[in-house]
Amino acid sequence: MSEQVMAATPHAVLAADGTPLKQRLQKTLRRRKLIAAGLVLPLGVFVFVTFLFPIFLMLFRSVDNPIIHENMPQTVAILEQWDGKGVPEEAAYAALVRDMVEARKNKTIGRVATRMNFEMSGVRSLITSSARKAKKMQPPFKDALIKANPIWGERDIWVTFKRLGNEYTATQYLAAVDMRYDSDNNIVQQDEDRQIYVTIFGRTLWISLAVTLLCLVLGYPVAYLLATLPAKYSNLLMIMVLLPFWTSLLVRTTSWIVLLQTNGVINELLVWLHVVADEDRLQMMYNQTGTVIAMTHILLPFMILPLFSVMKTIPPSYMRAALSLGANPVRAFVKVYAPQTVPGIGAGSLLVFILSVGYYITPALVGGRTGQMISNFIAFHMQKSLNWGLAAALGGLLLVGVMVLYWAYTKIVGVDNMKLG
């Protein structure tokens, strides 16, 4: 239609005063656009400073690798020339000793040792002890170092040193998917006993899917009742749905512990009713079951509310029309009502899934060993092992995963079809 108009009028349409209409229109719209921009500016700045910028920093940290590069500059410079065969020349050993003396003086040798230790476990104390002795060492430094610790005579530690000397590295991402560089700088699987993250990612995915599905199954009928009951009852029901929001997350999670633990309310009741024997009480807490149950409970409102908001807009006359046309209630529901709730199902599922993929507190409290999710490991590396690079890489992978999922969702359902509230 508009194309036809365009084709029919090859010259720009003019306003009454002779300026092109487009230009005039833009002029009148500009003020409005400026006001709109002004209104979102504070939030934009806030989001950038407190959200986008930290995320960017975090992602940068996952590839950033400054420690060796900055604290062992002479060794790194010399190792750049090294061909990686056998062990390096005396010059490299000499540079290492000078760097270690310097690093010890600056109190940075600990960080260097820790960084090396992430790649070659067990070398931490060895490096610090060598550094302690470095000041007194006499040339030839090669012999002196090897005498201090024979590991300096092995090729592996030098290859690792050279690799970590790069300013940027993919090591963290490899580690996040249970891969590593071997001594020939090939990418290989991590040793079997050190492979954890792929399993954890898989478990996170599985728990999130289970929680999403459970929320949908449990939430759909409630949302339906909310949307169809008379206001008197639906208001009460709505309050019950929202009640968990007004209770602290911690309180809710701990009350699940009270209910579900081995000596908890449910087990006591089952034993008392002789449903289970005293010695084989159900393990519902400190494992995946506990995580799934508690997370389903906590995330349920995020499924119910989008579903409700979609169902609220479906007039009852659709179901009535289907019935009057001869469809039995089940068929009418499946063929006429349910398809119209698809945008709500999509929005609710996406919301719950994304929230559960990154969930932290609940698995931390009730997950035990087998119910831990990826965010618990991110937190571990942030707070305990202080391997921020690996934490950032794990977080980065999670972010990419969620974004891919969201992209796929908008391709399939369409973002315009999504109803969040």
Place this chain on the structure above:
Amino acid sequence: MSDSNDPLVRFQEVQKSYDGETLVVKNLNLDVARGEFLTMLGPSGSGKTTCLMMLAGFEPATHGEITLDGKSINDVAPHKRGIGMVFQNYALFPHMTVFENLAFPLQVRGMNKAEMETKVKRALDMVQLGDFGNRRPAQLSGGQQQRVAVARALVFDPELVLMDEPLGALDKQLREQMQYEIKHIHESLGVTVVYVTHDQSEALTMSSRVAVFNDGVIQQIAPPDELYEQPENAFVAQFIGENNKLEGIIKEKNGSGCVVEIPGGGVVSALDVNAGNVGERSSLSLRPERVEINPEDGKYPNIFNGKVEELIYLGDHIRTRINVCGRDDFIIKVPNASGLTQLVEGSPVKIGWALEDCRALDA
């Protein structure tokens, strides 16, 4: 369709209450004949939709019995009643195409594909939408959606079709066109239609009979002309068409006529339709077009002198407000024909009307 003379639908002493306190439908007795176009007409909240919902099975009757084709349907589920229905908001399934919407009632009846296609095609042609099968309801105009809704309610050949204010959302011109089309479809298919509206002109143009509802009670049920010309009570007289209402005390009753004294407005002779006893109050109903200007003396028993208050030009006629019989809202319609007296605002005027045109009703 059976050719027996039994009514197709019968409401017997049906009552309905939603809250257990007030009766929304009070003791409804109504027969709908086969092939009839019956309209339920009444002000908002008078219980029309409720009656339709009870017939369709979406609301249970609190008391009484509804029979369809001689069988009680009180306990029959809505989807087993086989009644077609057109809703006010059309209720076309938004996720299906027009074709799928029409095929839906045939699919649930397990019809084979070829037969289904011919039936849908025929129904779409009937409402002149043969080429619109692949569109979604959202891609149709209001009038087209309306037609699809009508076609869908008819495609599975129901004996009875219910329509609840189906034209309420359309503009005036389209509404008039659709009134004609629905009436035409009704005549050509011979289907029985129960139609709900609160637009009286719609009711008068389309129906074989009109049931006027007020406050849960049928006030009068009659063909349109009878309803307009012979209203049986003050509500119907007032609700259908324009009406001059004069209120007074009954002075005298003589066979089919009676004499009513209007306080401060003289004495009027009227037809006794359902006036009370002498001494009681009665309201007289008089259609504006039945009043004559400057009648010859002695032509009518009712001749009064009044004053022209206001003239409103309406093209084909001039609506004239007159102060007469102690009221200043007495309306007459003066045809805009050549050779008729030109009235002037503020001037005196003599008017008169026949006894039969003035109906004495309940107060």
